[in-house]
Amino acid sequence: MIADSHPKQAERLVALRSYGILDTPREADFDDIVELASTVCETAISVVNLIDADRQWFKAEVGLGVRETPLETSICSHIILEDDFVEIPDTLKDNRTGDNPLCLSDQGLRFYAGALLKTSEGLPIGTLCVLDHEPRRLNDFQKKTLNTLAKQVMRELELRMALEEQEVLRREMDHRVKNSLQTVASLVRLYKSKGHPESAEAFDAVARKVEAISLLHEELHQTTSNEMVPMKRFIQKVVDLLQKSAPANVTVEFAGDALEMKSEDASGIAMIVSEFVANSIKHAFPDDREGVIKITLHIDGVAGWRLACHDDGVGSAHENTSTSKVEGLGLKLINAVVSKMHAQTTRGADADGYHMTIVSNPIIES
Incomplete structure (x- = not known):
C-alpha cells in the first residue's frame, strides 16, 4: 500500500x-x-x-x-x-x-x-x-x-x-561594512584631490588607516576563531597594499611566522607597519634612490613576538629630517599602541638605514 x-x-x-x-x-x-x-x-x-x-x-x-x-x-x-x-x-x-x-x-x-x-x-x-x-x-x-x-x-x-542563518547574516554584515569602508576611502581620495598640498599628507594617513581597518575586517570575517587574526596573512595583505602606493624605486618586503593575535593588537601592528613604511617612503629614498623596506614579525619566546621594521635608505640623514605634524601624530600613535600592548621599542639610524624593533613581553612559564 x-x-x-x-x-x-x-x-x-x-x-x-x-x-x-x-x-x-x-x-x-x-x-x-x-x-x-x-x-x-x-x-x-x-x-x-x-x-x-x-x-x-x-x-x-x-x-x-x-x-x-x-x-x-x-x-x-x-x-x-x-x-x-x-x-x-x-x-x-x-x-x-x-x-x-x-x-x-x-x-x-x-x-x-x-x-x-x-x-x-x-x-x-x-x-x-x-x-x-x-x-x-x-x-x-x-x-x-x-x-x-x-x-x-x-x-x-x-x-x-541557526548557525547557517548566523553565517548568512555575518556575510551580509561583512558586505555592508566593506561598502561603508570603501565609501569612506573614496571620500578621503576626493577631499585629497580638492584640498591644499599641505593637507595631502594628512589625507594619506587617514586613507592608510581606513585601508588597514578594511583588511582587518576581512581577516576577522574569514577566521573561525574568536577575534583572533592570522598575522602572517594579514600583515602580508597590509604590505601588499602599501607596495601598491609606493613609488617604483621602493620595494616593501615581509616575512613572518604563523602566529595569531587579538584583533586589537593586530590593528595596532598594522598601524605601526603602515606608519613606518609611509615615513620611510617619504624620507629614506630621496632623488629616486632605489631601496627596500623590510618588515618581519616572528615568534619571540613563549607567547611573545618581535616586529622589526628596517629600510636601507639614507639612515642618519633620515633621522635628522624635520618631522611634520602628521608624522608627529603618527609617532605618538605608535608609542601609544606599543604602550598599550606592554611592549618595548628600540629605534635608530645608521649608515645602513633606519630601523625600529618592537618586542612584546612574553609569558614566562614557571
Whole structure:
C-alpha cells in the first residue's frame, strides 16, 4: 500500500530542504544516534530517515547499507501521516505494510517502530526508526529512548540551521561594512584631490588607516576563531597594499611566522607597519634612490613576538629630517599602541638605514 501525500506536502518539503541536510555525507553525530537506538531497542536496523518528494533518504543508518530507497516501498511515508510515535509489531498483519515488497521476502522487515522528526511548526520531515526481521514489541523504556533520540536529531538540525542563518547574516554584515569602508576611502581620495598640498599628507594617513581597518575586517570575517587574526596573512595583505602606493624605486618586503593575535593588537601592528613604511617612503629614498623596506614579525619566546621594521635608505640623514605634524601624530600613535600592548621599542639610524624593533613581553612559564 502506497502512502498518500501529506496534507501539507508543499510546506513540508520546503521545511525539509531548508535544513540543507539532504545528500550530505555521513556524520558521527547522527551515526552515534542510530547506533544507540539500535542497541537500546535491540534491533538489527536503525535509521534517521528523511522523506523527500519521491524517495526516502537516510542521513544515518545501521543494518541497511544503502543511503536511499524509493518512496513506493517506504514505511515511514505512512508514519509521517500519523502520530508522533508508531509501532507495527508485525508488518505482515498491518494494512499499511502487508503488501510491501520489503516485508514479504524471507528476510523481510517484520517489525517497525518510528518516532517522528517534526519541525517547531509541527511539520513532519521524517522519522528516527528501528526495524527487525522478527515480529516483536518495544518496552516502555525503549519507546521513551527512541522518542528522546528523535528530539535530539531535531535539535541537531535546528542548531545547524541557526548557525547557517548566523553565517548568512555575518556575510551580509561583512558586505555592508566593506561598502561603508570603501565609501569612506573614496571620500578621503576626493577631499585629497580638492584640498591644499599641505593637507595631502594628512589625507594619506587617514586613507592608510581606513585601508588597514578594511583588511582587518576581512581577516576577522574569514577566521573561525574568536577575534583572533592570522598575522602572517594579514600583515602580508597590509604590505601588499602599501607596495601598491609606493613609488617604483621602493620595494616593501615581509616575512613572518604563523602566529595569531587579538584583533586589537593586530590593528595596532598594522598601524605601526603602515606608519613606518609611509615615513620611510617619504624620507629614506630621496632623488629616486632605489631601496627596500623590510618588515618581519616572528615568534619571540613563549607567547611573545618581535616586529622589526628596517629600510636601507639614507639612515642618519633620515633621522635628522624635520618631522611634520602628521608624522608627529603618527609617532605618538605608535608609542601609544606599543604602550598599550606592554611592549618595548628600540629605534635608530645608521649608515645602513633606519630601523625600529618592537618586542612584546612574553609569558614566562614557571
